[in-house]
Amino acid sequence: MEKRNKTYVEDVNRGVYDIKNEVRYSYKSDKGLTPEIIKAISKEKNEPKWMTDFRLKSLEVYHKLDLPPWGPDLSELNMEDIVTYIRPDTKMNTSWDEVPEDIKKTFDSLGIPEAERAALAGVGAQYDSEVVYHSIREELTAQGVIYTDIETAIKEYEDIVKEYFMTCVPPKDHKFAALHGAVWSGGSFVYVPEGVNVDIPLQSYFRLNAPGAGQFEHTLIIVEKGASLHFIEGCSAPIHSVINIHAGCVELFVKEDASLRYSTIENWSRNMYNLNTKRAIVEKNGTIEWVSGSFGSKVSMLYPMSILRGERAKAEFTGITFAGKGQHLDTGTKVIHAAPHTSSNINTKSISKDGGIAIYRGAVKISKNANHSKSTVTCESLMLDSKSKSDTIPVIDIMNDKVDLGHEAKIGRISEEAIFYLMSRGISEEEAKAMIVRGFVEPITKELPLEYAVEMNNLINLELEGTIG
C-alpha cells in the first residue's frame, strides 16, 4: 500500500455526493510537478507544440510565484503529493450507454442525464481529468454553436482557442493560475456566434473521484456580439482522507450587447482545497451574471472577477457560502469598472457553523475614465454559534469621483430569541435554525431558477443536519 499523509477530515453525511468508485485509469501521471510530468501529460493529450510550451512556461512561473500572503492557511497543501493527471479508462462518449457503468451511475445519481433530458440543451461530464461524455442539441449546432471539451476544441478550433486561452487569466496572475496553466485538463469550450440566443442552458459537471488527485479543468466561453447564453457548472467529489485539489480556470468573453449567465454550485468533500479562478471580460452593453454557491471543501478561495471593459457593461453577482466544521471558505467577487456608465450589483450571504470560517473578500475598482459608473455591494453573514467566524473584507478603490457607490455589510449571530420563539411553537431546535437560515438566504434563492433554489436549499439542509466523525 502506498503511504500517504493522513489528513484530518470532518465531514457530514453527503449522501449521493459521497458515492466512491474504484479508481481505474488508462493513464496516471506521477505525483508532483516536474517538466517531465508536464511533457508526459501534453504528449498523452497529443497536443500541438505551442500548448506544450505554454504548459512548460506556466510551470516555470509556478515555481517562481509565492503563495498568497493573505487568506486561508495553505501550508498543508503539498503539490509533491498530488497526482495532477488521471485519465479514466474511457474515451469521450456521445451516448451515456458507452460510458462505463460505475461512472454513468455516479452521474445518474447526481441527476445529470435526467436534467439533460428535462432542461438542458447540452451536457459535458468530466470524470477526474477527462471529459467522458458530451452532447449538444442539433438545432444549436445548426446555428453554429460549439460546445465541446477543450481537447477537442484545440484540434478542431485551434485558432480560436489559441487566440483566447489564458489571456483573460494569465498564468502569472497568481500561483494557482500558473499551476493551472501547467497541468490543466478537461473542461469546456463554448462558442456562441453573433446574434444567437441559446435559450436553454448548457451544463458541465466536474466530478473528481480519485483520492490524492487534482482537477484542473479549463472553461472557455465566448459569447459573440448580441448573443446570449446560460451556462451551468456543477462540481463535486466524494470524501477521502487525503488532500485533493481543484484549481480550475474559467475564462468568459462577453462581447458587445451579449449576455452570459454563469451559474455554479460547488459541493466539495471536506478534503478538498478549492482554489479556482474565474474571470469575465465584458464589452460594451454586455452583461455577465454570476450565481455562485460554495459548499463543502476544506479551504476555498474563490473570487470571480468581472472586468467591465466596454461602456454600459454590467455585472451581477449573487453568492451563497456555507462553512461548517473544519472549513475555511474565503469567497467573494471582484469588479473592475474600466469604462463609463458601467454598473455592478453584488449580493452575497454567508453562513458559518460549528467553528467554520466564512469570509467575504471582495473588491470594486473604478478606474479614472469610468465616469458615471455605479456599484452596489450588499454582503450579509450569519453565524450559527459562537465558535464560528465570519468577516467581510471589502476593498473599494475609486479613481473617479463621478460615481454612485453603495456598500452595506452585516455580520450577525443567529438570534437565540428567534430560535426560542419558533421552538415555542413546537418546532425542534434544529428545524428552527434551519428555518432561520433558509429565511436568511431567501432573498437570494427566490431570485434563482426553481431547480437552483431547490438544490441550494437541499445543500443547506444537508449542511445543517450535523456532523459525523
Place this chain on the structure above:
Amino acid sequence: MSNELLKINNLSAKVEDKEILKGINLEIKKGEIHVIMGPNGAGKSTLASILMSHPNYEITDGEIIYQGEIINNLSPDEKAKKGIFLSFQYPEEVPGLTVESFLRAAKSSVSNEQVRLMEFKKNLKEKMDLLKIGEDYAKRYLNVGFSGGEKKKNEILQMAMLEPTLSILDETDSGLDVDAVKIVSQGVKMLANNSNAFIIITHHKKILDYIKPDFVHVLIDGKIIKTSDASLADEIEIKGYEWLKI
C-alpha cells in the same frame, strides 16, 4: 386530578444571577381563565418565559406540574407539543420565513402529523377572517415590518391555529386599538372551552369587559400576593398597586 391542568409549587427562578421569581404558587383547572396583573418589572413575563422554558431563565426552586407531570426541564418545543402556548409580549421578527409556511410547520409539529396543504390553507383563511387579518399577511415574513398591534394579532392567529390546552397571553392587549382588543378577546372566547385554560397577563381592565376571568392574581416582586375574583381588577384600576404592598 382529571380537571387539574397546571400546578405551580413554590417556584423560584433567576435570570443572570438575579432572583426574579420568589416562590410562586398557582393552580389552574381546565375551563378556567386566570388573569395576572402587577407593576412593571414584577416578574410576569419572567413567569411566562419560565413556563415556556426560555433558555436564559433558570428555575432555582419549586416545580411546575402540568397534566400530572413535572415539566421543569422540558424544552420549549416539547412543551408546545403538550399544548402549552405563549403569546409573546414582544414577538420576534424572522426574515424570509412566511407566516403561512411557519404556521404549517408548527401545526404539523404540534399535531404530530403532516397537515394537508389545502386543509391548512382553508383553516388559516377562516381564522384570519375571524381576526380581521388581511389575506396578504399569510405570505409576509413572520412579524417583519408588522406594527405592534399586528404582531399581537398574529400571536392570536397562531394560538387559534395551534389550538393549545394552556395559553399564556403576555400583554397581548397592550398596544391594541379598541377594535383590536375586541377582536383578540373574541379569538380567546372562540377557543375557550372546558378542556383548556388561559393565563392572561395584562395591565388593562379593558380586555376584561369581554373576557370574564375566574381569578385575578396580583404579582409583585416575584410573588403572588393576592388572589381574588374579577372585582380585583376594578380595584387596581382605581387604587393602583401601592395599597397591596406591605
